Amino acid sequence: MIDLASDVKTRPTAAMRQAMAMAEVGDEQAFEDPTVNALNTRVAALLGKEAALFAPSGAMCNQIAIATWCRPGDEVICDAGAHIAWYESGGPAANSGVMINTIPGHRGRFNAAQLAAAIKPGWRHCPEATLVSIEQTCNLGGGAIWSLDDLDAVAALAHQRGLKTHMDGARLFNASAATGISVDRYAEHFDSVWVDFSKGLAAPVGACLAGSKAFIDRAWRIKQRLGGAMRQAGILAAAALYALDHHVDRLVDDHGNARKLAEGLARIPGLVLDPTEVETNLIYFDVDATVLGFDAQEFCKRLLAANVRMTAFDSRRIRAVTHLDVSAADIDTALVAIQSLASR
The missing domain is CATH 3.90.1150.10 (Aspartate Aminotransferase, domain 1)
Structure with a gap:
């Protein structure tokens, strides 16, 4: 079978399986798993953030971030083709009680002017926009890459208006590989960002969400609430570490x-x-x-x-x-x- 259905169809290599078998493990939710701790430290540094947490999936990272940044009744602004709007089973509404306000961008991307037009007036009659989310690269946009100029401008406007910024980095490594721009530069002006290990990097499961220490401390409570805390998860983190070493370039x-x-x-x-x-x-x-x-x-x-x-x-x-x-x-x-x- 030549499986072109998705890059989640990748399977762990023999060497990755060996790394998983040899992983040091402990209680992940008690911060006693040395391999998970090493992965979190590495990803935080890689993305230029203070801290990170390991989660079973990228969709959970999105849901954790939304619930951390927003209150029920708030509004999240994203592109009309965003993963959080299409493919997370209504999670923003079910888990966080938030509304999604979509921008009709071009191949999954929008600019600062479009964002400005999407932010509603600060009337009490309107939902309050608290988060802007972008997807790098854009799945429904055919893997289109956000430019640094647009990312910087969107983030600057969001912060000027008092909104937090979140990057769905499901294929952030692909953007970096294609352009030569480092992942930390892409994520520089975003308050939270996550990267996936189970797509083109061939790990069987897992993603890391990164941000400030205060954000991650709060995000851990949401992760616990969603059932994302794990036990001897070093076996999974070892696959992610192997992927970072061998499958990104x-x-x-x-x-x-x-x-x-x-x-x-x-x-x-x-x-x-x-x-x-x-x-x-x-x-x-x-x-x-x-x-x-x-x-x-x-x-x-x-x-x-x-x-x-x-x-x-x-x-x-x-x-x-x-x-x-x-x-x-x-x-x-x-x-x-x-x-x-x-x-x-």
Whole structure:
């Protein structure tokens, strides 16, 4: 199976499994797990923050941050395609009682002027905006990278208006690998930020949320409330540490494979995409049913029969994601299968 459905499909390597087996462990929630403690210290320094905590998932990091920064009835501002608005099961409302105010940005990104227009007047009739959240890179934006200029301007305006800033850094390492800009520079003006280890970095589970010491102290209470406290979690943290040591620098390989796949798809009649929009490891393209004779759902069904998996979002839109477990040779094989499918 050539699995292009998501970069969460990565599996721990043999060396990562060995590191997990040998990990020193202790009670994580009592701060007695040396491997978790080492991971938190390292990630905080990596992101330029005072402290960090280890959580089972990035979605939990988002939910912890929202509950830490906001009160029930507050408003969180984000892009219309943000993960917190689409793919966290209504968590902001269910867990924190907050409203989501979305900005119709471009490929998951918006600018300071759009943010200014989205902040409601300070009337008691309106919900009070307390948090601005951005996603780097933008999943539904096709892996688009926020520019430093826009990040800095959005954060500056938010702080000027008294709002906190949060960065969903699910693929922050991909942005850094593509641009050469360090992750701490991207996160510099954000009050909280998290990074994921279970996507292109191949760890089986886990993410780290970072911010000031006061923020993390409060965030721990929310983590406890959500059931995120763990016991001998060093086994998981060891995978994350191994990923930081061995799997970050190679993300550029995934980006190269994504461009190769996008360029190949663009040459196939009935598939619609602009390869120049592929900035990292995410490829979104459309199926023209009038050319192929079937829609995106059927495309993915037939492709799966050829041992290649992609994700259909609706009748037109498909996502393919490159990662550690997909090689350049796999891309060639996948393109042959897709060309054959389109020809038939």
